[in-house]
Amino acid sequence: xxxxxxxVILILLILSIVLPIVGLYIGGNAKSIDYDDVTNFILxxxxxxxxxxxxxxxxxxxxxxxxxxxxxxxxxxxLMLQTLFRNLLASPYTTGITSGVLLTAALVIFIDSISGLLxxxxxxxxxxxxxxxxxxxxxxxxxxxxxxxxxxxxNGVIIVALLFSYFFGGVRDYLIANAELIQIQxxxxxxxxxxxxxxxxxxxxxxxxxxxxxxxxxxxxxSLNALLFGEKYAKSFGLNIKKTRILILFFASFITGAIxxxxxxxxxxxxxxxxxxxxxxxxxxxxxLMPTSMLLGVVLMVLCHIVSLKYYVPLHYIYGIERPASxxxxxxxxxxxxxxxxxxxxxxxEKKIRLD
Amino acid sequence: MxxxxxxxxxxxxxxxxTALIIISSIYSLSAGSIKISFEDVKKYIWEGxxxxxxxDKIISKLRVLRTIGAIIAGMAIALAGILMQGYFRNPLxxxxxxxxxxxxxxxxxxxxxxxxxxxxxxxxxIWGRIIAAYIGSLITxxxxxxxxxxxxxxxxxxxxxxxxxxxxxxxxxxxxxMGDYIGEEDMSKLSEYxxxxxxxxxxxxxxxxxxxxxxxxxxxxxxIIFLSKDLDANLLxxxxxxxxxxDIKKLKTKLILLSCILTxxxxxxxxxxxxxxIMCPILARMLCGTSKHLYVMPVTALLGSLFLLVADIxxxxxxxxxxxxxxxxxxxxxxxxxxxxxxxIYLKIRKLGI
Numbered sequence: 001x002x003x004x005x006x007x008v009i010l011i012l013l014i015l016s017i018v019l020p021i022v023g024l025y026i027g028g029n030a031k032s033i034d035y036d037d038v039t040n041f042i043l044x045x046x047x048x049x050x051x052x053x054x055x056x057x058x059x060x061x062x063x064x065x066x067x068x069x070x071x072x073x074x075x076x077x078x079l080m081l082q083t084l085f086r087n088l089l090a091s092p093y094t095t096g097i098t099s100g101v102l103l104t105a106a107l108v109i110f111i112d113s114i115s116g117l118l119x120x121x122x123x124x125x126x127x128x129x130x131x132x133x134x135x136x137x138x139x140x141x142x143x144x145x146x147x148x149x150x151x152x153x154x155n156g157v158i159i160v161a162l163l164f165s166y167f168f169g170g171v172r173d174y175l176i177a178n179a180e181l182i183q184i185q186x187x188x189x190x191x192x193x194x195x196x197x198x199x200x201x202x203x204x205x206x207x208x209x210x211x212x213x214x215x216x217x218x219x220x221x222x223s224l225n226a227l228l229f230g231e232k233y234a235k236s237f238g239l240n241i242k243k244t245r246i247l248i249l250f251f252a253s254f255i256t257g258a259i260x261x262x263x264x265x266x267x268x269x270x271x272x273x274x275x276x277x278x279x280x281x282x283x284x285x286x287x288x289l290m291p292t293s294m295l296l297g298v299v300l301m302v303l304c305h306i307v308s309l310k311y312y313v314p315l316h317y318i319y320g321i322e323r324p325a326s327x328x329x330x331x332x333x334x335x336x337x338x339x340x341x342x343x344x345x346x347x348x349x350e351k352k353i354r355l356d
Numbered sequence: 357m358x359x360x361x362x363x364x365x366x367x368x369x370x371x372x373x374t375a376l377i378i379i380s381s382i383y384s385l386s387a388g389s390i391k392i393s394f395e396d397v398k399k400y401i402w403e404g405x406x407x408x409x410x411x412d413k414i415i416s417k418l419r420v421l422r423t424i425g426a427i428i429a430g431m432a433i434a435l436a437g438i439l440m441q442g443y444f445r446n447p448l449x450x451x452x453x454x455x456x457x458x459x460x461x462x463x464x465x466x467x468x469x470x471x472x473x474x475x476x477x478x479x480x481x482i483w484g485r486i487i488a489a490y491i492g493s494l495i496t497x498x499x500x501x502x503x504x505x506x507x508x509x510x511x512x513x514x515x516x517x518x519x520x521x522x523x524x525x526x527x528x529x530x531x532x533x534m535g536d537y538i539g540e541e542d543m544s545k546l547s548e549y550x551x552x553x554x555x556x557x558x559x560x561x562x563x564x565x566x567x568x569x570x571x572x573x574x575x576x577x578x579x580i581i582f583l584s585k586d587l588d589a590n591l592l593x594x595x596x597x598x599x600x601x602x603d604i605k606k607l608k609t610k611l612i613l614l615s616c617i618l619t620x621x622x623x624x625x626x627x628x629x630x631x632x633x634i635m636c637p638i639l640a641r642m643l644c645g646t647s648k649h650l651y652v653m654p655v656t657a658l659l660g661s662l663f664l665l666v667a668d669i670x671x672x673x674x675x676x677x678x679x680x681x682x683x684x685x686x687x688x689x690x691x692x693x694x695x696x697x698x699x700x701i702y703l704k705i706r707k708l709g710i
Binding site: 089094150151153155156158159160162163164166167169171173174177178188192267311328329331332333334335336338339340342346347 | 506509511512514516518519520529533630685687689699
């Protein structure tokens with residue numbers, strides 16, 4: 001059992017190093033850059049041409065780094081929430097955290113007067129976004145706790161959270177429509193979720209936050225394992241359940257609030273990766289499950305990114321057009337995949353949905 | 357004696373609601389990014405012209421179509437909601453949340469996908485769109501019914517419906533972005549699906565409205581007349597319904613077919629319209645003070661029309677949002693009003709014992 005898990009983790013680790021490099025090679029439409037340039041860029045750090053360097057650094061690298069960070073942290077957060085709620089359908093999106101973050105982030109991005117309010121606390125735009133994201137995350141968590149306290153049904157929390165995200169979405173749309181001079185393209189990419197929004201200067205804060213999150217997740221592994229066996233066992237194990245719950249919710253909203261403002265709505269990765277990880281390693285011990293689902297999240301995100309860049313390839317054969325299209329927002333690919341998975345999970349019968 | 361009071365109450369409600377619909381449709385003719393004064397609207401209604409060619413065109417080509425479309429669509433969706441609630445015997449069942457409306461849109465989206473994007477020679481016209489919507493909604497309905505048999509919790513069913521919605525959303529976005537690839541002339545065709553995906557009555561043509569009216573109005577009136585007694589019996593339990601002589605299997609098939617037709621016909625042209633089917637029946641029951649379908653159903657239909665009309669007025673540029681802004685989808689006002697009501701219904705569902 002353990003050997004299998006270690007082997008799977010190793011394979012995923014290799015994949016999550018190889019795939020980003022592949023993505024760097026084929027992940028763009030600039031014709032001036034050939035494979036040798038990318039090789040030079042990876043090995044020596046420069047292609048020798050200022051312009052090509054700029055394209056690689058500013059347009060190809062950030063989405064791939066972003067995909068790695070998003071996959072790593074959102075799928076980790078998803079796994080934590082699934083163990084906490086004892087429900088396979090829990091993830092940052094289905095518990096409403098993402099929508100809360102998106103609401104506050106949209107306010108800062110699209111409405112000048114609200115972003116002016118944060119001038120006193122935050123020195124620059126990036127930190128403003130981060131603060132707004134965290135405020136939204138905390139707000140959503142408080143909502144979630146109020147709901148969860150009142151509901152006994154297993155999936156009740158999730159349906160109410162989804163309904164809340166409709167409400168948040170409505171408020172967000174109204175406020176954005178009030179803003180002046182918005183670019184419809186920018187707005188849509190933000191609402192759908194797109195990795196091409198990420199700029200190089202956003203990568204640093206995202207990386208720092210995700211490193212903090214990964215360290216926190218490592219510390220929580222023991223408590224998560226204890227939670228898995230039920231609350232009574234966890235208590236006898238000497239675990240402070242209240243503290244653990246609050247810590248899990250805190251970390252989940254911390255990382256969601258740090259990532260979503262930069263990418264827009266990325267929905268289902270926190271649900272897909274842990275679900276696919278369980279049958280791969282055939283254990284629910286979080287010591288193995290946590291790294292597996294994190295790495296699987298990375299692999300999935302990078303794969304989805306490559307698909308969303310190259311989706312027009314089959315159309316070439318039908319139309320014979322040699323013109324590249326604008327990249328698909330990654331959120332739409334994830335929406336289709338994740339929606340199908342959830343329906344399958346429900347269809348399989350909720351009696352079979354268990355954590356072990 | 358009490359039943360007489362209820363009858364008068366329902367009739368008064370209908371009269372009040374009709375009056376409200378007329379008032380708001382007159383307002384709807386005047387409101388928008390270009391304001392037309394009430395004097396002009398009055399003139400247009402009585403004399404057939406405002407005296408100004410441009411204003412005439414705005415009213416006849418845009419505002420009238422929008423208003424009539426909203427009235428018909430709201431009525432149909434609200435009635436579909438009450439039929440579906442009768443089928444599932446649950447106040448949370450609604451064409452949108454159970455996924456039937458999303459299934460219809462998935463059908464339409466896939467039809468557009470194949471007819472515009474790939475040159476397979478499939479014709480692209482209104483009838484194809486309606487048929488695709490019917491097929492999509494029926495398939496989703498059967499999936500939903502099968503899930504409902506296996507699952508006891510309504511929440512699981514609703515999650516499924518919402519997920520169908522998110523799949524549709526993903527596909528719609530893929531189509532819009534592919535339109536960018538296909539080229540200029542098709543782009544204009546595809547870009548309207550952005551608005552369609554959020555729910556909108558602004559792009560309706562007169563042919564579409566004629567089709568909607570011909571299909572929807574007779575079905576609505578006939579279902580109010582013929583189904584209300586059976587629905588009353590069904591509300592008290594299947595066994596009771598059988599004992600008073602209702603053919604329960606036939607009734608259920610009718611309910612499925614009718615609610616699918618009502619939903620799909622609307623969704624094919626306006627896009628998914630959320631939460632109307634959940635709000636209106638509940639409000640109608642509260643207003644009427646009874647669950648008797650003969651009274652509740654007409655009130656529900658009128659409430660649906662009123663709600664959608666008001667929502668359509670609210671999303672126009674120049675009414676609440678500034679006139680420079682891009683057009684807002686109907687999903688915005690409807691989910692701001694509807695989602696809290698749905699949450700309240702869900703949280704109190706056990707206390708109310710509905």
